[in-house]
Amino acid sequence: xxxxxxxxxxxxxxxxxxxxxxxxxxxxxxxxxxxxxxxxxxxxxxxxxxxxxxxxxxxxxxxxxxxxxxxxxxxxxxxxxxxxxxxxxxxxxxxxxxxxxxxxxxxxxxxxxxxxxxxxxxxxxxxxxxxxxxxxxxxxxxxxxxxxxxxxxxxxxxxxxxxxxxxxxxxxxxxxxxxxxxxxxxxxxxxxxxxxxxxxxxxxxxxxxxxxxxxxxxxxxxxxxxxxxxxxxxxxxxxxxxxxxxxxxxxxxxxxxxxxxxxxxxxxxxxxxxxxxxxxxxxxxxxxxxxxxxxxxxxxxxxxxxxxxxxxxxxxxxxxxxxxxxxxxxxxxxxxxxxxxxxxxxxxxxxxxxxxxxxxxxxxxxxxxxxxxxxxxxxxxxxxxxxxxxxxxxxxxxxxxxxxxxxxxxxxxxxxxxxxxxxxxxxxxxxxxxxxxxxxxxxxxxxxxxxxxxxxxxxxxxxxxxxxxxxxxxxxxxxxxxxxxxxxxxxxxxxxxxxxxxxxxxxxxxxxxxxxxxxxxxxxxxxxxxxxxxxxxxxxxxxxxxxxxxxxxxxxxxxxxxxxxxxxxxxxxxxxxxxxxxxxxxxxxxxxxxxxxxxxxxxxxxxxxxxxxxxxxxxxxxxxxxxxxxxxxxxxxxxxxxxxxxxxxxxxxxxxxxxxxxxxxxxxxxx
Amino acid sequence: xxxxxxxxxxxxxxxxxxxxxxxxxxxxxxxxxxxxxxxxxxxxxxxxxxxxxxxxxxxxxxxxxxxxx
Numbered sequence: 130x131x132x133x134x135x136x137x138x139x140x141x142x143x144x145x146x147x148x149x150x151x152x153x154x155x156x157x158x159x160x161x162x163x164x165x166x167x168x169x170x171x172x173x174x175x176x177x178x179x180x181x182x183x184x185x186x187x188x189x190x191x192x193x194x195x196x197x198x199x200x201x202x203x204x205x206x207x208x209x210x211x212x213x214x215x216x217x218x219x220x221x222x223x224x225x226x227x228x229x230x231x232x233x234x235x236x237x238x239x240x241x242x243x244x245x246x247x248x249x250x251x252x253x254x255x256x257x258x259x260x261x262x263x264x265x266x267x268x269x270x271x272x273x274x275x276x277x278x279x280x281x282x283x284x285x286x287x288x289x290x291x292x293x294x295x296x297x298x299x300x301x302x303x304x305x306x307x308x309x310x311x312x313x314x315x316x317x318x319x320x321x322x323x324x325x326x327x328x329x330x331x332x333x334x335x336x337x338x339x340x341x342x343x344x345x346x347x348x349x350x351x352x353x354x355x356x357x358x359x360x361x362x363x364x365x366x367x368x369x370x371x372x373x374x375x376x377x378x379x380x381x382x383x384x385x386x387x388x389x390x391x392x393x394x395x396x397x398x399x400x401x402x403x404x405x406x407x408x409x410x411x412x413x414x415x416x417x418x419x420x421x422x423x424x425x426x427x428x429x430x431x432x433x434x435x436x437x438x439x440x441x442x443x444x445x446x447x448x449x450x451x452x453x454x455x456x457x458x459x460x461x462x463x464x465x466x467x468x469x470x471x472x473x474x475x476x477x478x479x480x481x482x483x484x485x486x487x488x489x490x491x492x493x494x495x496x497x498x499x500x501x502x503x504x505x506x507x508x509x510x511x512x513x514x515x516x517x518x519x520x521x522x523x524x525x526x527x528x529x530x531x532x533x534x535x536x537x538x539x540x541x542x543x544x545x546x547x548x549x550x551x552x553x554x555x556x557x558x559x560x561x562x563x564x565x566x567x568x569x570x571x572x573x574x575x576x577x578x579x580x581x582x583x584x585x586x587x588x589x590x591x592x593x594x595x596x597x598x599x600x601x602x603x604x605x606x607x608x609x610x611x612x613x614x615x616x617x618x619x620x621x622x623x624x625x626x627x628x629x630x631x632x633x634x635x636x637x638x639x640x641x642x643x644x645x646x647x648x649x650x651x652x653x654x655x656x657x658x659x660x661x662x663x664x665x666x667x668x669x670x671x672x673x674x675x676x677x678x679x680x681x682x683x684x685x686x687x688x689x690x691x692x693x694x695x696x697x698x699x700x701x702x703x704x705x706x707x708x709x710x711x712x713x714x715x716x717x718x719x720x721x722x723x724x725x726x727x728x729x730x731x732x733x734x735x736x737x738x739x740x741x742x743x744x745x746x747x748x749x750x751x752x753x754x755x756x757x758x759x760x761x762x763x764x765x766x767x768x769x770x771x772x773x774x775x776x777x778x779x780x781x782x783x784x785x786x787x788x789x790x791x792x793x794x795x796x797x798x799x800x
Numbered sequence: 801x802x803x804x805x806x807x808x809x810x811x812x813x814x815x816x817x818x819x820x821x822x823x824x825x826x827x828x829x830x831x832x833x834x835x836x837x838x839x840x841x842x843x844x845x846x847x848x849x850x851x852x853x854x855x856x857x858x859x860x861x862x863x864x865x866x867x868x869x
Contacts, residue, residue, distance in 0.1 A: 356839060363812050515832050524847035528828050531821070657836035662816045662829045 131188070131202040132158030132176040132632075133274070134286035135253055137262045137337050142783060143172035143282075147295055149777075151284075152176050154291040154769035157463075158202070158632045163773035164188045166198050168782040171255045171262060173200040176774055178635055180204070180490060183386050186226035187778045192236055193221055196257045199235070201228045202287055203250030203272045204639070206380045211245060235263075240334060243347045247380075247645040251329070253285060262337040268348045269496065269643045270318065270331030270619030273628055276342075277326045283337055288629075289323055289465050290762060290769050299325060300763045302720060302755075304584035310467045311574045311751070312588040314567075315620025319344070322467060322758070331619045350614045351597065351652065352607035358655040363668075366654050370501075370647075371672040377644030378405040381492050382412070389490040389639070390415040390483060393435050393443070394689065395428030397681055398494025398503070400435050401669065402641050404676040406492065407439045415488065418445040419479045423692055434678055446482045448475045453696035454703040461757040462767060463633035464625040468754040469571070469747040472691045476630040484634040495627060496642035499618050500651045502606060502659035503666040503686060508532060510563030510609050511660060517555040517562070531663050560600065561593050563609035574748055582720045592616070606656035693746035697753065698738030709756040718759040726752055812837065813858065823849035830858060838865070 132155025136143045145167045152163045152174040159176030166173045166189040175188040181204070189200040205211065208227035211234060216222065220233040227248075234242035235254050240263070249271035254263040264285055266274050276285040279297040286292050293300055306322035309315070316322055318330035329335055332348035353359060360366050378401075382389050391403040393416045407414050416439070418432040429445065436443035453474040460474045483491055498504045512528040519525050556562065568589050575583065592615070600608050623640075631638045641647065651659075654668060661667035670682050692699075697706055708714065710730060715723045729748055733741060741749070761767040781787055816830050830852040831842050846852065851861045 511832060511836075515835065518835075518841045519844065522844055522847065524824070524828060524831075524844065527825060528832060530825060531829055531832075657833065658812065661812060662833040664815050667815060 131178050132156075132174075132287045132291070133200040133202045133251060133253060134174040134291045135200060135255075135262075135284070136172045137170065137283040137285075138172075138281070139170055139340055140281045142169060143167060145172055145781060148172040148174040149773055150294045150771050151286055151291040152773035152777075153771045154294050155287055156770045156772075156774050157635055158287055160635050160774045162187070162776050162778070164200075164778040164780075165773075166191075166200070166255075166780045166782075168255075168257065170260070171198075173198060173253060173255060174773070175200045178489060178637060180385050180387055180637060181208075182224050182226035185224040186228055188228055189780070190224075190226075190228045190232060191780075192232045197232050197236055198255045198257070199228060199231050199252055201231055201250060201252040202274075203248060203252070203267065204384070204637075205230055205246050205248040205250065206384055206644075207245075207247040209384070240345065240347065243334060249640070249643070251287060260338060263334055264329050264337070265334035266329040266331055268332045268645065268648070269614065269623065269640075271623050271628065271638075271640060271643065273624060274329040275321065275326055276329070276335065281340060283342065289321070289326055290462075292326060293762060293765070294769065300765065301325075302582070302718075302759065302763060304582055305586055305588075307467065307578070307582060307720070307755075308575065308584040308586055309588045310469075311578075312568050312572050313592070313616040313620070314469055314571060315616050315624070316466070317588070317592060317616055318619060323762075349597070350611050350648075351599065352603045352610070353653060354599075354602035355604035355607070355656070358653055360650075360653045361655060363658055363671075366658060366668055367671045369650060370654075370668050373644070373647045373650050374401065374641060374669075374672070375405045375409055377641035377647050378402050378492060379409055380644070381639035381641050382406045382410060385490055387490060388415070388488055389492060390417055390486075390488040391441075392416070392479070392491055392493040393418045393432045393441075394494065395431035395435070395681075396494065396684075396687065396689075397666065397670065397673075397677065398497035398642065400494075400677050400681050401497075401673045402492050402494050403435065403439055403441070404673065405641075407441070408676060414439060414441045415486070416441040416443045417479060417483050417486070417488075417491065418443065419475050420445050420447045421475070421691065422447055422449045426690055426692065428687065431681060431684065434680060438678060444482060444486055446478055448478055448691070450692050450696040450699050451703075452478060453691060454706075457696075457703070457753065458705055458757050458761070459633065460630070461754050462761050463629045464754075465629065465758070465762065466620070466625045466754075467751055467758060468625060469574075469751050470691070471693050471696055471750055472689060473626045473630050474696075475691050476626055477633055480631045480634040480636040483636050489635060490637045490639060491631075492639045492641065494640075494642065495622060495638070496618070496640045496648075497666065497669065499610060499613050499622075500642050500648050501666045501669050502610065502656070503669075504613065505532065505665075505686065505688065506563055506567060506613070507606055507609050507660060508663050508665055509566070510605060511663065513555060513562060513566075514557065514605055517557045520555055560596055560608055561589065561612060562605060564612050565589075570744065571747065573744060574751055577721045577725045577748060577752070579719055579722055604656035606659065607652075692738075694733050694738035694741040694749050696738065697749070698733045698736070702734075705757075706753070709760050710752065714756060714760065717764070718756055720755050720759065721752055813855070817855055823853035826854075827852035827857075834858075840865075 134151040155176045159178045161179040164175045173189040191198045205227040208230040215233045251272035251274035301324040303324040319327040420429040421427040516525045
């Protein structure tokens with residue numbers, strides 16, 4: 130895992146010093162070294178977290194004649210198989226890295242190579258044969274990739290803070306991006322919350338040539354028409370799912386030249402991946418868990434049960450409310466997104482434990498809830514659809530009682546609230562029936578915005594209008610999965626709570642449930658089997674029930690959460706809070722109404738952050754994160770590292786001493 | 801078609817029963833599944849424990865919906 134950056138500069142020689150400083154801003158993503166390539170039009174930068182072929186995988190890397198260059202963040206897990214195919218077609222390899230496979234795959238297949246990759250990546254290819262720069266991102270958006278314009282130049286980077294190294298890049302928050310976050314909890318690519326900054330959408334690539342950029346899609350989530358799913362037999366589906374998940378996990382555990390650990394959350398997904406490693410490899414397994422001092426959020430009992438069953442070397446970290454408050458500015462700095470929950474903060478502390486334990490790669494269970502239908506929002510949607518068929522039916526209304534048996538403040542304990550919440554907007558023909566309650570409740574946060582921060586858009590309507598035409602024939606669950614895979618998965622789960630919290634401590638996450646083959650198989654399953662009745666992830670449970678304790682298989686899903694307002698007020702506020710929420714700071718940012726901010730802070734102080742409503746918790750975390758985002762990134766209040774990690778390998782074709790035909794031996798190495 | 805649907809429901813319904821809720825609520829759970837599996841909307845008279853609350857009641861109800869096995 131690494132950081133990538135660069136400049137496309139058609140009118141003047143690219144500034145190597147600028148790209149070197151951009152590399153410095155990405156030091157945390159690749160502390161093991163860095164590299165720079167430059168020619169007349171393009172400069173590519175790279176910071177390296179050395180995982181595969183640690184001795185030879187220096188980047189940027191080129192093909193045999195130096196006419197195709199790549200800077201690459203991620204892993205191509207099927208690189209061994211692809212390299213064999215490419216050797217058969219006459220390509221010569223100088224390293225054993227997956228990076229070199231990308232170069233030759235591009236030569237051989239052009240953009241068709243992306244469909245052949247099974248992995249997680251953000252990369253830039255500079256093809257000097259055609260004068261094209263290509264930016265590409267993996268199917269689900271595991272790895273981030275941003276770009277922006279500064280005059281005729283195009284800059285790209287793994288993180289926005291590297292773009293902001295260039296003083297010519299203007300800095301401002303984007304009202305439309307904010308509107309998306311205050312609807313979906315995340316932006317929707319290519320939009321970001323930063324004005325003028327775009328991100329390469331998942332499953333896409335951008336071609337930059339002659340001063341223009343064009344966006345192309347090579348993959349997007351798709352599903353068969355309802356009732357026409359090709360995989361109808363439940364027993365066969367269970368068997369095939371197990372085979373694919375085991376293989377995906379094995380690939381992600383074994384294809385590394387450094388030790389790989391695994392997360393254990395206490396839920397079924399990480400239990401499956403850790404069990405697959407333990408059952409199908411001989412390696413000693415190290416597992417890592419996140420615990421909370423507050424019992425309401427803690428899953429330590431289930432984590433310990435699983436670790437003991439697997440006989441792993443287990444480590445955990447117990448997070449307090451104060452820990453969350455203290456680390457929150459760093460979390461926002463790395464997330465580069467507004468947050469509505471503090472949940473990313475403990476994940477940042479967990480990856481620190483991993484790094485401090487000597488590991489830099491972990492296998493985790495993310496993606497299972499989206500691919501195999503684990504979220505409560507999917508179950509809610511089924512209940513809402515069931516109810517919508519006859520809204521006056523008392524029997525159908527009772528379906529609400531089947532939801533959320535785990536929740537302390539369950540809607541079951543307040544039937545009137547539950548029926549009001551789930552019974553709103555019951556339009557069976559609404560393609561977004563599943564997500565309306567969440568979007569509507571989140572959108573109430575927009576009332577805090579100043580007029581200048583409001584966008585005259587309807588993010589929800591725009592998203593629904595952009596759904597694939599074929600989705601009209603999909604099962605409602607498939608439509609809900611598409612919405613989740615387009616919004617929260619890439620924009621929050623894999624970003625703010627995933628890549629950014631891992632890479633903040635230089636740790637790579639690997640996600641077997643987002644394997645190309647697992648996802649393709651799961652999309653062919655009938656919706657009724659994914660959630661059987663209201664049993665979420667039913668096929669996964671059946672597939673691995675012999676490897677898991679009944680306590681894990683049978684436990685109701687517990688969404689991962691962390692204490693929100695209480696983290697900032699229960700034990701006294703952290704020093705930074707008054708500073709970023711002062712009336713002057715709120716006016717400077719110009720995003721939220723100072724009166725509303727003041728009123729909410731007073732309320733939280735009075736209650737020590739406890740007994741705060743769900744909406745007020747979201748309001749508070751939104752305010753704090755946006756204020757920090759503005760302070761640190763937009764106003765430039767926090768400076769990224771300027772020096773890239775040593776050693777720095779430089780291939781500067783504008784330097785007359787640089788050979789015409791480069792090889793990996795011709796880098797100038799600066800220490 | 802009826803045979804296929806019956807076969808499908810027979811294979812898959814094993815996970816529907818055995819919860820600790822009351823029988824009428826179990827019937828709601830079964831109804832949610834059944835409407836998905838058969839792509840139908842059940843009439844109000846069938847949404848109770850007598851028709852869907854136990855495997856035996858479900859079997860009888862399916863006979864009515866799909867014809868005898």
